[in-house]
Amino acid sequence: MFGLSELAVILIVVIAVILAKKGPELARSAGKSARILKAEARAMKKEKEENEAAVDTPPRIIPGETAVPGTGATAPGTERPPAPAPERTERMGGTPPQDSRP
Secondary structure: OOOHHHHHHHHHHHHHHHHHHHHHHHHHHHHHHHHHHHHHHHHHHHHHHHHHHHHHOOOOOOOOOOOOOOOOOOOOOOOOOOOOOOOOOOOOOOOOOOOOOO
16 A cells, blocks of 8 residues: 555645646636736725815815805806707607698
């Protein structure tokens, strides 16, 4: 039978053969995963910094523009009149239009 040292050598050889075949593929997928993880961490950090900066900065004031604070709506008296509704020319049901010629 085999002793402990022979089994260890066989196990090392089997692992080496498996790594020779699958090693590059495993390393490539691990590298892709690491790049994705880094990109997501950077995006989260950037988003957090943008949110903190948006909270800390006062709102921008644009000359000539009036707005009610906190609502995004325009101030009273500065609204534009609504546009007139377009004429509706719909046919009722499946009947053709009536011809009024004699």
